[in-house]
Amino acid sequence: NAGVIQTPRHKVTGKGQEATLWCEPISGHSAVFWYRQTIVQGLEFLTYFRNQAPIDDSGMPKERFSAQMPNQSHSTLKIQSTQPQDSAVYLCASSLDGGNTQYFGPGTRLLVL
Amino acid sequence: GDSVTQTEGQVTVSESKSLIINCTYSATSIGYPNLFWYVRYPGEGLQLLLKVITAGQKGSSRGFEATYNKEATSFHLQKASVQESDSAVYYCALGYGNEKITFGAGTKLTIKP
Numbered sequence: 250n251a252g253v254i255q256t257p258r259h260k261v262t263g264k265g266q267e268a269t270l271w272c273e274p275i276s277g278h279s280a281v282f283w284y285r286q287t288i289v290q291g292l293e294f295l296t297y298f299r300n301q302a303p304i305d306d307s308g309m310p311k312e313r314f315s316a317q318m319p320n321q322s323h324s325t326l327k328i329q330s331t332q333p334q335d336s337a338v339y340l341c342a343s344s345l346d347g348g349n350t351q352y353f354g355p356g357t358r359l360l361v362l
Numbered sequence: 363g364d365s366v367t368q369t370e371g372q373v374t375v376s377e378s379k380s381l382i383i384n385c386t387y388s389a390t391s392i393g394y395p396n397l398f399w400y401v402r403y404p405g406e407g408l409q410l411l412l413k414v415i416t417a418g419q420k421g422s423s424r425g426f427e428a429t430y431n432k433e434a435t436s437f438h439l440q441k442a443s444v445q446e447s448d449s450a451v452y453y454c455a456l457g458y459g460n461e462k463i464t465f466g467a468g469t470k471l472t473i474k475p
Contacts, residue, residue: 252407280460292453292465305462340408344460349396349415351463353408 251275253354255341261360262331270326270357274343281324282342282351283316292340298324299346331361364389366454366466374472375444383439383469385428385454395456397430397437398463403450411439411452446473 254273262268274281283295285308296306298318309316313331318324328335338358342351365388375381389395399411399421412421417432428439437454451470457463 282462284463291467294462294464297462299460308462346460348460349457350410350413351457352410353400355407 253341253343253352255339255354255357257357258355259358259360261362263362264332265330268328268331268335268359268361270328270339270341270359272324272326272341272343272354273322274324274341275352276322277345278343278352279321279346280344280348280351281318282344283324283326284340284342286338286340286356287336295326295339328359331359333361335359336361364391364395364456364464366456366464368454368466368469370469371467372470372472374474376474377446378443381439381441381444381448381471383452383454383471385437385439385466387435387437387454387456389435389456391458393458394432395458397428398455398457399426399428399437399439400453400455400465401450402453408453444471444473446475449473 256271280299282297286292294308296309296316301318313329316326338356340356342353344351367386396415398413401411402408412423414421414430420429426441451468453468454466455463
């Protein structure tokens, strides 16, 4: 089992550019979660999907951020017009349906210059 | 909303000495939350150390223990004798069912040889 896969591991973008982050959950897991980690705010929940349907996006910034899960094998987090304050480590996690343990990927470190 | 407080950002303990990392929580949703300790070892991803889903119960893993105290709303992490390999960042967290997790700020543990 490869665990949760996140690509790229590192991404550098210029201010105003778009960034797309990819997550492949553990096979058979039905829930996918996105979190963001910064020095100032710590680990924050962004959004999650269950069986590909969006369930809770209460942590997502209202502008520029969007997430999708087009099939059960991957989810994307897209940030439009990136700003320096978007610099963070973005973590994806997955869990079994009915489970309460989330398994985290290694994260994508995004740096916006 | 829910919140988790870890009072110590950094803790240094000599090898073979005992450890306690404090964690208190505030849960606003109906019912008792599930409580977790996650750990990030140097160079590795975030992983579950232990969890307790029933108030009053104790969880244990790798020599660490934590007891779910609903009266004190606490979930302190303890170990009787630490090893150098325990050096890591430890996160206390809470969640409900298979939904989002709320994390504490983390405690960086350094073990002195």
